[in-house]
Structure formats: C-alpha cells, structure tokens
Amino acid sequence: xxxxxxxxxxxxxxxxxxxxxxxxxxxxxxxxxxxxxxxxxxxxxxxxxxxxxxxxxxxxxxxxxxxxxxxxxxxxxxxxxxxxxxxxxxxxxxxxxxxxxxxxxxxxxxxxxxxxxxxxxxxxxxxxxxxxxxxxxxxxxxxxxxxxxxxxxxxxxxxxxxxxxxxxxxxxxxxxxxxxxxxxxxxxxxxxxxxxxxxxxxxxxxxxxxxxxxxxxxxxxxxxxxxxxxxxxxxxxxxxxxxxxxxxxxxxxxxxxxxxxxxxxxxxxxxxxxxxxxxxx
Amino acid sequence: xxxxxxxxxxxxxxxxxxxxxxxxxxxxxxxxxxxxxxxxxxxxxxxxxxxxxxxxxxxxxxxxxxxxxxxxxxxxxxxxxxxxxxxxxxxxxxxxxxxxxxxxxxxxxxxxxxxxxxxxxxxxxxxxxxxxxxxxxxxxxxxxxxxxxxxxxxxxxxxxxxxxxxxxxxxxxxxxxxxxxxxxxxxxxxxxxxxxxxxxxxxxxxxxxxxxxxxxxxxxxxxxxxxxxxxxxxxxxxxxxxxxxxxxxxxxxxxxxxxxxxxxxxxxxxxxxxxxxxxxx
Numbered sequence: 001x002x003x004x005x006x007x008x009x010x011x012x013x014x015x016x017x018x019x020x021x022x023x024x025x026x027x028x029x030x031x032x033x034x035x036x037x038x039x040x041x042x043x044x045x046x047x048x049x050x051x052x053x054x055x056x057x058x059x060x061x062x063x064x065x066x067x068x069x070x071x072x073x074x075x076x077x078x079x080x081x082x083x084x085x086x087x088x089x090x091x092x093x094x095x096x097x098x099x100x101x102x103x104x105x106x107x108x109x110x111x112x113x114x115x116x117x118x119x120x121x122x123x124x125x126x127x128x129x130x131x132x133x134x135x136x137x138x139x140x141x142x143x144x145x146x147x148x149x150x151x152x153x154x155x156x157x158x159x160x161x162x163x164x165x166x167x168x169x170x171x172x173x174x175x176x177x178x179x180x181x182x183x184x185x186x187x188x189x190x191x192x193x194x195x196x197x198x199x200x201x202x203x204x205x206x207x208x209x210x211x212x213x214x215x216x217x218x219x220x221x222x223x224x225x226x227x228x229x230x231x232x233x234x235x236x237x238x239x240x241x242x243x244x245x246x247x248x249x250x251x252x253x254x255x256x257x258x259x260x261x262x263x264x265x266x267x268x269x270x271x272x273x274x275x276x277x278x279x280x281x
Numbered sequence: 282x283x284x285x286x287x288x289x290x291x292x293x294x295x296x297x298x299x300x301x302x303x304x305x306x307x308x309x310x311x312x313x314x315x316x317x318x319x320x321x322x323x324x325x326x327x328x329x330x331x332x333x334x335x336x337x338x339x340x341x342x343x344x345x346x347x348x349x350x351x352x353x354x355x356x357x358x359x360x361x362x363x364x365x366x367x368x369x370x371x372x373x374x375x376x377x378x379x380x381x382x383x384x385x386x387x388x389x390x391x392x393x394x395x396x397x398x399x400x401x402x403x404x405x406x407x408x409x410x411x412x413x414x415x416x417x418x419x420x421x422x423x424x425x426x427x428x429x430x431x432x433x434x435x436x437x438x439x440x441x442x443x444x445x446x447x448x449x450x451x452x453x454x455x456x457x458x459x460x461x462x463x464x465x466x467x468x469x470x471x472x473x474x475x476x477x478x479x480x481x482x483x484x485x486x487x488x489x490x491x492x493x494x495x496x497x498x499x500x501x502x503x504x505x506x507x508x509x510x511x512x513x514x515x516x517x518x519x520x521x522x523x524x525x526x527x528x529x530x531x532x533x534x535x536x537x538x539x540x541x542x543x544x545x546x547x548x549x550x551x552x553x554x555x556x557x558x559x560x561x562x
Contacts, residue, residue: 109497114515120472149430151470152497152513162472189432191401191443216390216433221502232433234395 002243003280004251006273010036010064012210012254013043016268017261022052025265030059032269036250038065039097041090049096056097064101064250065142065181065208066094071107072126073119073156083107084126088133100249101142101207102134103181108156119156128170131178142207143167144181147189149221160187160196167205179207182242183254185214185225188233194241201245209242211235211279212255223258227271229278236281243281251279283524284561285532287554291317291345293491293535294324297549298542303333306546311340313550317531319346320378322371330377337378345382345531346423346462346489347375352388353407354400354437364388365407369414381530382423382488383415384462389437400437409451412459423488424448425462428470430502441468441477448486460488463523464535466495466506469514475522482526490523492516492560493536504539508552510559517562524562532560 011029013022020028022043029037037056044052056063069087074080094102106123109116127143134141143163146155157163163180171178180200187193200206213231218224228235239251253272260268292310294303301309303324310318318337325333337344350368355361375383387404390397408424415422424444427436438444444461452459461481468474481487494512499505509516520532534553541549 109513114513116470116513116515147430148428148470149499149502152495152499158470159472189397189429189439191440214433218430218433218502221430221499232390232395232397234397 002239004239004276006033006276007035008251009034009272009276010038010062010250010252011269011272012038012065012067012252013040014067015253015255015260015272016265018043019261020265022047023055026055026059026061028265028269030061032273034061034269036062036064036252038063038067038252038254040067041093044093049093053097062250063097063099064252065103066090066097066099066101068103068105068144069130073107073110073122075110075113080122080126084129087130091130091134091137091139095137095139099139101140101179103208104130104141104143105146106143106155106157108150108154109152116151116156123156124166124169127166127178131170135175135177140207141178142181143178144183144208145186147186159190159192160200161192164196164200164203164205167203176204179205181208181210182206183210184233184235184238185210185212188214188238197241197245201247204246206242206245206247207249208252209239209247209249210252210254212253220258223256225255225257227255227260228253228275235279239279240281283520285520285557287314287557288316289532290315290553290557291319291343291531291533292550292553293319293346293348293533294321295348296534296536296541296553297546299324300542301546303328304336307336307340307342309546309550311342313554315342317343317345317533319344319348319533319535321348322374325374330374334378343531344378344380345533346384347371347378347380347382349384349386349425350388350411354388354391354403356391356394361403361407365410368411372411372415372418372420376418376420380420382421382460384489385411385422385424386427387424387436387438389431389435390433397432397437404437405447405450408447408459412451416456416458421488422459423462424459425464425489426467428467440471440473441481442473445477445481445484445486448484457485460486462489462491463487464491465514465516465519466491466493469495469519478522478526482528485527487523487526487528488530489533490520490528490530491533491535493534501539504537506536506538508536508541509534509556516560520560521562
C-alpha cells in the first residue's frame with residue numbers, strides 16, 4: 001500500500017497558470033502541504049534567483065525540477081549557439097535553485113523544415129553538449145519525451161525508448177547525470193510503456209514522474225489536460241510501474257488547462273489534494 | 282525516378298467530405314484520371330452494393346480499400362458480438378466491391394474504461410476472428426495504426442510495430458491475408474518508422490499507403506489534415522521507403538479537413554492532382 005500524500009507530491013507551477021508572482025505561488029503550494037515545487041523560467045525573469053531559492057527552502061519545499069530548456073534544433077549554427085547559450089544560463093539558474101534536475105524539452109523542426117531525423121540528430125548532439133555543462137554544475141538533466149502529437153511543433157523526442165536511447169548515447173560512462181521524465185500525459189498510450197519504464201529503472205534513469213489525466217476526448221492539443229481521475233489514464237498502474245522500477249521521488253502534478261487556469265490557485269490546489277486518492281495504490 | 286500520376290493514386294472518399302452521393306463521386310474521381318477509389322460504408326447505406334461495384338468497374342477504377350471496421354473492443358460480450366456481426370457484413374460488402382483490402386480501425390477503450398491493455402487484447406482477438414471470416418471470402422485485411430492522439434477515442438493500435446505484431450500473431454501460417462495500411466499522417470512522427478516499413482515489406486504486409494500532410498500547428502485533432510506539400514511530412518522520403526520495401530499499389534489520398542470539405546469536389550480533386558508533384562521521387 002502506497003498512499004500518496006501532498007508531501008510526496010510536487011506542484012509544477014504550470015498547473016496554476018502563471019497568474020500570480022512566484023513568491024505568492026510558493027506560499028500557496030507550501031500552505032497546502034506539498035513537498036516540492038517545479039517552477040518555470042518565465043516566473044524568474046527579473047527575480048533574484050538566490051532569493052527565490054531561499055524562499056522555497058524556507059517554505060520547506062524541495063525543487064523537483066526546473067522547466068525547461070529552450071529548443072535545441074535550429075536552421076543555422078548561429079541560432080543553435082544562441083539557444084545553447086540560453087540553455088546554459090538556465091542550467092545555472094537550476095543549480096542555484098537546487099533543482100533535482102533541469103528538464104529538457106528538446107524542440108523540433110525549425111520553421112519550414114521537413115527533416116525530423118535531422119532535428120533528432122541536432123537534439124541528441126545538443127543534449128550531449130548541454131550534459132557537459134550540467135556536469136560542471138553537478139546538475140542532473142532529465143529528458144522529457146513529449147506526446148507524438150507535438151512532434152512538429154514542440155519536441156522531436158516522442159517516446160520513452162527514444163529518450164533512453166539518447167541517455168545511453170550521451171552518457172557512455174554511465175554517470176547517470178542524465179535521465180528521463182515520465183509524464184503520464186505524454187506516454188500513457190505507448191504499448192512499450194511498461195517495458196521502457198523497467199528499462200529506465202534498471203538504468204537508474206527515472207528523474208521525474210509527472211501526473212495529470214487524458215480527457216476523452218481532448219478539445220485542444222495543449223490546453224485540455226485533466227485532473228487526475230477525470231480521464232482515461234490508469235494512473236494507479238502507471239505509478240505502480242514507476243515505483244516498481246525503483247523511483248522514489250516526487251509525483252509532480254502538471255496540468256495545462258484553460259479550465260483549471262481560470263480557477264483560483266487555492267481551489268486548484270485543494271482539488272489536487274483530493275485527486276491524490278485516485279493514484280494511491 | 283518515380284513520378285506519381287493520378288493513375289497511380291486512389292481517392293479515399295473521405296477527402297471529398299461525403300457531400301454528394303457515391304454515384305456522382307465515382308464519376309468525379311474517374312474524370313480526373315485517378316486509378317482507384319476507396320469508399321466508406323456510410324456511402325453505401327441503402328445502395329445496391331453490386332450495382333455500385335459495377336459502376337466503379339465500368340468507370341475504370343479499382344477499389345484500393347473499403348473503409349472501415351466498426352470498433353472491436355466493448356464492455357460486454359453481447360456488444361462485442363454485435364460489433365463482430367456488423368464487421369462480418371462489411372466484409373461481404375468489401376468482397377462484393379472487389380476491394381483490395383478491408384481496413385481495420387480497431388477501436389479502443391469502451392466508455393468509462395481505463396484499461397487500454399485490455400482493449401488491445403480484445404482488438405487482437407477480434408482481428409483474429411475477423412481474419413477467419415475474411416479468408417472465406419478471399420478478402421485481405423489491412424490493420425491501420427492510428428496516431429497515438431487517438432488512443433483514447435478511436436484506435437488502440439498506434440504504431441506500425443504494434444500492427445505488425447498483431448499480423449504475425451494472428452497469421453501464424455504466414456498466409457499474408459492480413460497486412461497494414463501505412464498512413465503518413467498517423468506514422469510520420471515515429472522514430473522507428475523506416476525500420477518498421479522495411480519489416481512490413483519483408484513480410485509482404487503493406488496493403489495500403491495513405492497520404493496527406495500534417496499541418497503545423499494542427500488546429501483540430503481530427504479535421505485539420507493538410508494537402509500533400511502543405512505540411513511538415515517528408516512525403517518523398519516516406520514514399521521512397523514504402524516503394525523500397527516492395528509496395529507497388531496505389532497511393533491513396535485521404536484528407537479529413539473542415540477546410541477542404543467546404544470546397545467543391547472538382548476543386549479538391551484538381552488540387553490533389555497538382556499536389557502529386559510533391560511526392561514524385
């Protein structure tokens with residue numbers, strides 16, 4: 001029996017729709033008893049990152065992850081360099097926050113390109129390069145495969161198998177400084193899911209576990225995620241697989257949703273607490 | 282050099298939005314020089330199937346496929362039986378039409394279910410049973426894997442690899458009476474695509490090749506497919522793979538699109554002819 005309490009959960013701040021400043025968000029998340037937060041870069045613009053890090057620590061929260069990389073593939077090497085530099089700045093922020101990992105959403109086809117294989121090659125090379133920088137900061141990276149419906153516009157890494165292949169290719173020394181985020185929304189459909197979760201666990205590569213639900217039908221590809229229990233994902237079984245593979249980190253709630261974003265943060269956080277029953281096992 | 286002429290193409294009637302009766306659709310498709318048609322069951326309701334088959338033949342068209350199966354998984358065995366019986370009727374229609382294959386879109390989670398593995402088991406068993414019926418009619422079956430974004434509401438077979446696994450499981454005698462449809466829209470994102478096309482070809486399992494394009498971004502999960510050339514799929518490369526794997530059947534144009542459906546059939550068919558340049562190799 002593995003019930004899931006707020007203490008074992010992290011709130012990815014995307015769940016709260018970026019409506020109020022990060023300082024207030026930290027207070028709200030802590031006041032509901034959650035164990036961690038996963039902030040986004042957009043919330044730290046113009047902020048003193050160390051002061052934010054201190055506020056998070058003082059509130060008793062861990063930082064389960066920091067979201068997220070700029071895209072890696074680009075049409076020209078100048079653009080690629082600019083994106084890489086931007087990602088290096090994000091790595092420093094993540095390290096200052098004490099994040100358990102920096103989340104890589106790889107990006108995909110540059111404008112006008114039809115070369116997804118080329119984008120995948122660029123993504124793998126860019127992740128390799130970023131890993132060298134992250135290792136200097138003692139900061140783990142976590143590749144998040146995104147659902148195949150985002151292959152054209154957001155991320156060319158679309159299966160857990162592909163993300164793990166890249167981990168193994170760039171981490172030939174098996175440092176385990178790079179792993180994967182398993183996000184229920186992105187991977188639930190995959191017939192190889194259970195096998196790939198086992199593979200990720202055996203390689204000690206599970207660096208994050210994100211939860212929400214897939215509503216049926218979805219009305220928007222991006223902004224229609226559901227609260228746990230409101231959709232079709234067998235979250236209990238998924239959590240059992242992830243725990244069975246050796247993961248003992250936070251379950252991170254991440255819900256992009258026009259509907260949830262319209263509600264008050266307090267109401268959303270209360271609903272998150274209630275929904276945890278749906279993934280207690 | 283493999284240019285693609287209308288003669289080498291089939292028009293899936295979904296491309297024309299079901300606006301006019303099948304008799305008129307047949308005339309229109311033939312008049313633009315296409316080599317084949319792939320009609321839907323809904324167009325034959327209340328029609329004399331043999332008369333339609335004769336009209337198609339007399340117009341000089343082949344029937345590249347017949348769309349498509351009712352869902353296979355269901356909550357109760359009574360429902361499953363009813364769906365199976367309905368599919369058996371469709372098989373007879375497909376045979377009467379002289380279709381090169383009957384297209385299986387497997388269906389998925391029954392209402393309220395979160396058990397996609399169970400749905401997949403039911404789908405495989407149902408396909409096995411349907412294959413026995415189809416063999417009596419000397420009619421090939423073609424499993425069409427649908428994009429993973431349809432896993433909850435339309436089809437639980439979401440990769441070419443999974444479709445081929447089912448082919449091999451149900452066709453242990455290697456009769457090749459069952460194969461796959463490779464639809465660009467559904468499979469273009471798959472990092473294993475080239476390898477799985479080779480596998481399908483080596484097993485002589487490619488029973489259909491559907492084309493359209495993936496617009497970037499899509500505005501609707503179902504009704505926003507693009508004309509070949511208007512999106513991000515490298516259709517030339519995909520066609521090269523499919524031909525390289527030994528497929529020499531029709532390229533079937535299938536475009537679900539609110540925008541194209543609003544236009545006159547003649548205009549859509551002219552646009553299809555023009556767009557073939559984009560996949561000449």
